[in-house]
Amino acid sequence: MKRCVIGIDTGGTFTDAAIVFDDGTMVIDKSLTTPEDFSLGVFDSIEKAAEQLGFGLSDLMAATDAIKIGTTVGTNALITRNGASVGIITTKGFEDTTLIMRAIGRVAGLSEMEIKNQSQAKKPEPLVPRDKIVGVSERIDFRGKVVIPMNEQEALEGIRLLVEKGVDAIAINFLWGFVNDSHERKVEELIRDVYPEKKILVSRASSTCPVVREYARTNTVVIDAFIGRTTKRYLQQLSDKFRENGYRKELLVMQAHGGVAAVDQVIPVSTINSGPCGGVIGSKFIADQVGHNNVVSTDMGGTSFDVSVISDGKWRNMREPLASRFHISWPFLDIQTVGAGGGTIAWVEQATGGLRVGPQSAGSHPGPVCYGLGGQDPTVTDANLMLGMLNPEYFLGGRIGLDAAGARKALENKIAAQLGMDVYEAAAGIHRIVNNRMADLVRKQIVLTGHSPEEFIIYCFGGAGPSHAVGYARELQVKKVYVFPMSAVFSSFGIASSDIVQTLQVSYKYDLPVDPEVLNTAIGKIEEKLLNNMLRQEIPVEKVLFRRTFFMRYRRQLNELAVTVPTMQYVSDDIRSIMAEFNLHYETVYGKGSAYKEAGMELISIQVDAVCQEAKPVLETKSLADSEPRKAAFKKTREVYFPESGEFIPTNIFDYHKLLPGNMVEGPAVIETKNTTVVLPPASNGEIDVLSNILITVD
Numbered sequence: 001m002k003r004c005v006i007g008i009d010t011g012g013t014f015t016d017a018a019i020v021f022d023d024g025t026m027v028i029d030k031s032l033t034t035p036e037d038f039s040l041g042v043f044d045s046i047e048k049a050a051e052q053l054g055f056g057l058s059d060l061m062a063a064t065d066a067i068k069i070g071t072t073v074g075t076n077a078l079i080t081r082n083g084a085s086v087g088i089i090t091t092k093g094f095e096d097t098t099l100i101m102r103a104i105g106r107v108a109g110l111s112e113m114e115i116k117n118q119s120q121a122k123k124p125e126p127l128v129p130r131d132k133i134v135g136v137s138e139r140i141d142f143r144g145k146v147v148i149p150m151n152e153q154e155a156l157e158g159i160r161l162l163v164e165k166g167v168d169a170i171a172i173n174f175l176w177g178f179v180n181d182s183h184e185r186k187v188e189e190l191i192r193d194v195y196p197e198k199k200i201l202v203s204r205a206s207s208t209c210p211v212v213r214e215y216a217r218t219n220t221v222v223i224d225a226f227i228g229r230t231t232k233r234y235l236q237q238l239s240d241k242f243r244e245n246g247y248r249k250e251l252l253v254m255q256a257h258g259g260v261a262a263v264d265q266v267i268p269v270s271t272i273n274s275g276p277c278g279g280v281i282g283s284k285f286i287a288d289q290v291g292h293n294n295v296v297s298t299d300m301g302g303t304s305f306d307v308s309v310i311s312d313g314k315w316r317n318m319r320e321p322l323a324s325r326f327h328i329s330w331p332f333l334d335i336q337t338v339g340a341g342g343g344t345i346a347w348v349e350q351a352t353g354g355l356r357v358g359p360q361s362a363g364s365h366p367g368p369v370c371y372g373l374g375g376q377d378p379t380v381t382d383a384n385l386m387l388g389m390l391n392p393e394y395f396l397g398g399r400i401g402l403d404a405a406g407a408r409k410a411l412e413n414k415i416a417a418q419l420g421m422d423v424y425e426a427a428a429g430i431h432r433i434v435n436n437r438m439a440d441l442v443r444k445q446i447v448l449t450g451h452s453p454e455e456f457i458i459y460c461f462g463g464a465g466p467s468h469a470v471g472y473a474r475e476l477q478v479k480k481v482y483v484f485p486m487s488a489v490f491s492s493f494g495i496a497s498s499d500i501v502q503t504l505q506v507s508y509k510y511d512l513p514v515d516p517e518v519l520n521t522a523i524g525k526i527e528e529k530l531l532n533n534m535l536r537q538e539i540p541v542e543k544v545l546f547r548r549t550f551f552m553r554y555r556r557q558l559n560e561l562a563v564t565v566p567t568m569q570y571v572s573d574d575i576r577s578i579m580a581e582f583n584l585h586y587e588t589v590y591g592k593g594s595a596y597k598e599a600g601m602e603l604i605s606i607q608v609d610a611v612c613q614e615a616k617p618v619l620e621t622k623s624l625a626d627s628e629p630r631k632a633a634f635k636k637t638r639e640v641y642f643p644e645s646g647e648f649i650p651t652n653i654f655d656y657h658k659l660l661p662g663n664m665v666e667g668p669a670v671i672e673t674k675n676t677t678v679v680l681p682p683a684s685n686g687e688i689d690v691l692s693n694i695l696i697t698v699d
Contacts, residue, residue, distance in 0.1 A: 004060075005615070007496025008042055008069040009275045009489065012363055013302020013343050014463060015041035016489035017049045019060070020496045024618035027052050028489045030396070030463070030675060035365065038073055039238050061246035066614070068495045070254035070275035073234045074227040074268055078324045083226035084169040084201065086128050087162035089155070089187055090218065091175040092135035098218050099126055102327070109325035111338070111359055124325040127222050132165055134158030136174075136187070142509075144180035155187050156194065163195060169225035173205035173218045178507060181206030201228045208267060209329040211605055212507040216320045220328040224269035231268040239263050250537070252500065254278060256332040257317070259501020259611065262537050269330055270503075272323045275491055276306040276335045280315055282494025283308070283459045286484065289619060290691075294456045296442055298472070299491060300465035302381075303361045305340035305438050308333060309456075311449040317562055317607070319551065331505055331607055336445055340437045342381040342464035343368055346411075346430045348418045355419060355426070357433045370407040371400065378414055380434050380464065382407035383427035388640040388648065389467055389670060389679050397674035428643040435468055439475035450588040453478055461490030466678040466694075470667075471643075473698045481696040483686075488675030493617070500612040502533045505605055512552070512579055512601040516570040523548065523606060530610035539612045551605040552582045554596050560604050561585060621690050625660035633658035635672070642668060642681045649682070656694075663688045 002025075007018045010033060019027045029049040034040040043057070050060045077083045090097065102108075106123050107115045115121055136158055138150035162170060170191060177184040184206045191200055203221040211217060239251040252260035255270040258277050276299055283297035293313050299306040308315060316334035320327045339359025346357045357380065366374035368381040370392070384390050385407050392402035408423055416426040446453050453476040460469035460483050469481045486493045504526050510519065527546055534544050546567045551560040563582050568574065583595045633654050640651040649668050656673040664687050665671060667680035671694065680686050683699040 002063065003065050004063055005496045005617075006046065006060075006064055006067045007278065007492040007494070007498075008045065008067070009278055009491040009495055010038055010042060010070060010072050011275060011301050011303065011491075012072065012361065013341065013367065015045045016492040017045035018486055018489050018492040018496050019046075019049050019053075020493070020617045022615070022618070024620040026486060026493070026617070026620075028486050028493070028675065030489055032365070032367075033072075033363075035076065035363075038071065038234065039241060042069070042238065043241070058246040061242065064247060064249075066249060066252060067242060067247060068252040068254060068260045068498060069238070070278055070491065070495050071231075071235065071271055072275060074231040074271045075273060077227045077230045078223060078272065081125075081127075082230070083127075084229055085132075085167045086169045086171055086222055086225045087132040087134065087165070087167035088128050088218065088222060089134050089136060089158055089162075089170060089172050091139065092137045092154075094175060094214065095133045095135045096130070097215050098128060098133075098222065099130060102215060108327065109322045113356070127226050127326075128171075132162060132167060134162060138174060138183050140174065140176040140180045140183065142176055142179065144176070146180065146182070150183040150186060152186070152190070155190055159187075159191055159194060163198065163200070167200070168198070169201040169203070169228060171203045171205075171218065171221035171225045173214065173221055175214055177206045178210035178212070178217070181210070201225055203228065208269070210506050211329045212509075213320070213329065216327040216329040219323070219326040220269055220330055223272070223323055223326065223328060224267060227272075228268040231266075231271055235263045235266065254495050254498065255501065255503070256321075256330065257501065257503045257609070258315070258333050258498070259503070259609070260495070260498050261500060261502060265502065265533060265537060269323070269328065272330075273321075273332065273335065273337075275495075276308075276337070277333050278491035278494030278498065279306065279461060280308045280310075280333050280335060280494065281498045282461075282490050284310055284315060285494070285497050285616065286459065286482075287313070292457050294451060295459055296446060296453075296456045297459045298438070298442065298461070298465060298469070300438065300460075300462040300468060301341050302343040302367075302463060303339070303341045303363060304337045305441065305462075306335050306337050307438075307441050307445050308335045309445050309449055311451060314564060316449075317549065319560065319562070329505075331503055334445075336441055338437055338441050340380075340434050341462075342379065342384075344380050344434065345377045346379065346383065346415055347377070348415060353419070355415065355429050355433060357430055357437065368407070369410040370402040370404065372403045372406065376410065378407065378410040378430075380430060382411060383430035384467055386411055386423060386427040387431060387643075388638055388651070390677055391653070391672055394672055424641050424648075428641060428646070431468070431471070432643050435471035436475060438468065439472040442472065442476055448589070450590075457482065459484075461487040463488045463676050466676050468679070470679065470681050470684050470696060470698055473696075474644075479698050481698060483678050483694040483696065485692045488673065497614075497617050499614050500534075500537070500539065502530045502610040503607065504530055505607040507605045508603065510603040511555075512603055513572065513575040514603065516572055516575060519575070519603075520569055523608065526606065526608045527610070530608060534610050534612060543612045545611045545613065547609040547611060549607040549609075550578065550582075550603055551607070552601060552603050554599040555602055556599060561589065562607075619691050622661045622692065624662035624690060627662055627664045629654060629659055629663040629665060633663070640668065640670060640679075644681055659688050661688050661690045661692065
């Protein structure tokens with residue numbers, strides 16, 4: 001029997017499954033996400049995919065080598081504020097760190113529109129109120145020397161106070177605890193000794209994120225404590241359900257830094273926004289296969305539009321990403337998001353009379369009006385249906401019939417009537433606005449790499465993406481767009497192809513060039529800790545590889561740049577080569593002549609990834625056919641309204657599953673798959689390549 005790997009991505013609207021077999025065949029499917037119990041959507045998507053194979057769930061589990069899952073449980077708990085009651089223990093005098101935030105805290109995570117509206121530009125409600133934050137007398141200096149021993153009596157009184165206030169999780173972060181963790185470890189011991197029966201969840205900064213900058217570091221352990229119990233409970237229950245159905249291996253969970261880990265090795269904060277990482281991993285895998293060096297991966301699902309850039313063959317990490325408007329110190333893949341998905345709600349701003357799209361989403365429940373599940377607000381999907389881009393009888397392969405009359409009524413009453421235009425003009429306006437928002441985000445991300453958009457190829461995925469890809473590609477003057485056979489569930493495909501990864505980031509302040517032996521010793525300690533974690537997952541030593549990233553800056557600068565460095569025992573010449581690479585990278589990002597070597601250079605933090613490379617999918621290659629599509633692939637002609645034309649145009653509709661490699665489809669056209677719809681406006685065309693990708697050329 002063929003062996004397979006299953007990748008699952010639980011999104012805000014749909015839960016996607018990709019079953020990848022060892023001979024290159026693949027089965028994909030999706031189901032509505034079930035926020036009341038995420039596992040229902042997970043198993044429903046797998047069972048629907050198994051039905052295509054004629055398998056029962058137990059038969060599929062018996063053939064499965066690995067199940068890898070991206071989860072939104074932690075993200076959802078954070079957004080809805082449905083987590084633990086958390087207390088903070090910190091250095092006396094720094095109790096207000098999370099409340100003061102930073103100057104940017106008032107606007108961090110807000111859209112440009114929200115930032116302009118000063119009544120909305122407010123700090124987020126803190127996860128931990130002031131009366132649950134305790135300061136303890138202690139001080140360690142930046143070298144790790146104990147200046148003031150910790151007052152254990154204060155620590156005990158603080159622990160008792162927090163427990164009396166009902167906390168069931170405690171975050172510990174002392175000012176320089178990441179350099180010397182003795183005080184933080186002692187507080188954790190006191191909690192265990194005094195309240196062993198309460199099983200208080202403890203998140204200690206020196207263990208979770210031993211890096212500089214106390215504000216983001218405190219947020220990290222607070223969020224880890226806040227979502228910890230919910231995340232761990234869900235993942236364990238899900239793991240048990242798979243075992244009950246015949247799966248006998250460890251469930252592997254996607255993490256935000258771009259790798260999976262066994263359930264008992266997952267740090268809860270690492271699962272925040274981890275699902276979209278699958279799209280980046282899948283994009284890197286495809287780019288390596290087909291030889292693309294500069295790629296922008298664009299994922300338009302039901303709730304959001306996620307963008308990541310692969311520049312010069314490498315993806316990027318964020319130094320201090322945002323989690324629900326709070327900066328944290330955890331390595332995330334650099335994925336930027338706006339509220340621009342199929343379920344994004346369109347509305348008219350009463351103060352200005354202007355048409356707005358998002359960031360609010362209808363999600364999976366009630367979803368767009370056309371789903372017929374109780375949604376009342378018009379969305380991007382409703383607009384696309386009104387424009388004729390979507391087939392109401394073939395949405396999700398016909399599993400969901402779309403209510404065109406309901407969509408029309410919502411668009412007429414809530415948009416068109418208020419703007420004094422007909423329903424088609426309103427729908428076209430929604431389509432254009434969301435395309436422009438997506439193009440703006442892509443442009444911003446590409447510019448940060450020192451490149452321009454026309455140097456890139458767009459990889460388009462997500463269920464809603466192929467209906468809009470040509471629109472935002474034109475805005476960017478990008479000429480080539482790829483849509484894949486698994487685009488509708490591309491993040492789950494990427495998760496299926498991901499490696500097992502353990503990551504640790506540690507701060508050291510070294511003036512460069514540093515003594516190589518000092519650097520080698522520091523890195524050796526990090527790698528030893530990561531190796532022990534991998535061994536606990538029963539991964540053989542010989543299968544573990546290490547990747548290193550240095551965070552470097554010129555002296556007296558505040559921000560660092562990440563530089564990928566070779567894994568080796570360094571000598572002086574290697575250090576100088578790394579410094580030269582930083583100079584080159586700096587000028588690539590900020591412009592020729594911007595480097596300031598005379599200021600000197602500093603190494604601030606080191607990130608090491610321990611990687612066990614997993615077997616990668618084999619992409620099925622087919623022979624080229626004639627350029628003309630077979631008659632069987634042509635379904636019919638229907639009227640489609642293209643915003644750039646401002647009118648309905650007779651448009652050929654094709655069945656993707658009957659197109660062959662070599663077939664050329666000229667726009668205007670629509671290519672329908674069971675899980676997504678590819679729209680080719682006038683002056684664009686799509687060609688099916690030997691991997692069954694649709695290569696769209698944009699004029």
